[in-house]
Amino acid sequence: MTTYFAPHAWLDEGVTSNVRITVHSGRITAVEAGARLRGDVPLPGLVLPGLANTHSHAFHRALRGRTHDSVGNFWTWRERMYAVAARLDPDSYYALARATYCEMVQAGVTAVGEFHYLHHAPDGRPYSDPNVMGHALRAAAFEAGIRLTLLDACYLTAGVDGGPLEGPARRFGDGSVAAWAQRVAALPADEFSQIGAAIHSVRAVPGEALPEVVEAAGGRALHVHVSEQPAENEACLAAYGVTPTQLLYDAGALSVQTTAVHATHVVDSDIALLGGSASSISMCPTTERDLADGVGPARRLLDAGSPLTLGSDQHALIDPFEEARALEMDERVATMERGRFTPAQLVAALTGQHALGWHDAGRIAPSMRADLVALRLDTVRTAGAAPEQAILAAGAADVDTVIVDGRMIVSGGRHVLGDIGAQLHAAIAPLWT
Ligand SMILES: [Zn+2]
DSSP states (O other), X not given: OEEEEEEEEEXXXXXXXXXXEEEETTEEEEEETTOOOSSOEEOOSEEEEOEEEEEEOGGGGGGTTSSOSSOOOHXXXXXXXXXXXXXXXXXXXXXXXXXXXHHHHHTTEEEEEEEEOOOSOTTSXXXXXXXXXXXXXXXXXXXXXXXXXXXXXXXOOSSTTOOOOOGGGGGGOOSSHHHHHHHHHXXXXXXXXXXXXXXXXXXXXXXXXXXXXXXXXXXXXXEEEEOSSHHHHHHHHHHHSSOHHHHHHHTTOOSTTEEEEEOTTOOHHHHHHHHHTTOEEXXXXXXXXXXXXXXXXXXXXXXXXXXXXXXXXXXXXXXXXXXXXHHHHHHHHHHSOSOSXXXXXXXXXXXXXGGGTOTTOSSOSXXXXXXXXXXXXXXXXXXXXXXXXXXXXXXXXXXXXXXXXXXXXXXXXXXXXXXXXXXXXXXXXXXXX
8 A cells, every 4th residue: 555645636626735645456545635744655746637648649659750841731741651650560569659658658648549550561461460560559558557448440441432442551451340340359458458449530431331330349439530631521421411420420439438539620510419429529639730630619519518538649749738738729719718628627638538448547536546647836837837727837748757557657757667768769760761
């Protein structure tokens, strides 16, 4: 048993001072406010529940600082992403994912949703173990000390027109929903990783195949890219006469287990379907701005009934606090109003562990998993901030301590695996030579 002492902690009732948190076997067993430090492990600053990164493509980390030198758009960016995808094998994927997940933990993330579609060998043929790339991700997460929800994506076609996967995209596809489901069924879950499912998008899974994917997902977390780009909407309307959200709804793909990723270009009826089904949303503001996607209707989606969560997606930045700040700031720019979200609503978005199937995480309360993130309040960014508003001033570099399932993975701002910058460099440099 270990007891931690927090000068300030973000509890269900809000920021509370002088909190003792008792942890036993990876769980919080007691939370005591108004306590006095007496032989506890002291944590600095403001202690938050574990943050959830609900949308990650680990290998996109290799693109950071490599795609900003020219104009272009999502589609030209995707050409470079495909070039990196073509070079990865299970060993290099493991090294890159491990370093990327370490960067996440160092930023306060205790669980990641990996939207996984880089499945097969470069020519599209399965490896001798067809799940070897998924195993690489699971091993990487375990080593990095982060919980993983592996959202294995069904990816069948190159576009809404149903064209075949070509070039690097051949690695993504299993050929049929049945083959995808059979492969995913061979992936085991454990205490620190779950196997979820994903529909890559309505571009990659034909409408008639969607119900079969939903059935195979079987009530597990189901994620899907939705309306990140207007072109997806136009193609979907041309092919099916309905929006991507409506197509998903008609297929039974929207439910409380579902997370719609981006939902940038959704119309009023889409918002009603997403909210009415209590589907969660994974907003990825730093990616959406980097790719010039646009600003999605976050506040309206929340008001309609969709819990908001946050993802770093292509990892142009891994900083959950910047994602949360962007959620609010993008709304301000779009609506010319301040205070679109309260700090408590932003913390709820930061801790969206439910969207990854971790319903026993994301709060500092008895019986919850012992995920604790201590944010310093005495750095050049956070000094002077009121604890209640510190998340709007903080950045990833202000994270001092990260405890995941009761294990201290980051202390004094350093990951137990050492120099993560060096590990990222070692993993990424060979991909560009
Ligand atoms: Zn994505």
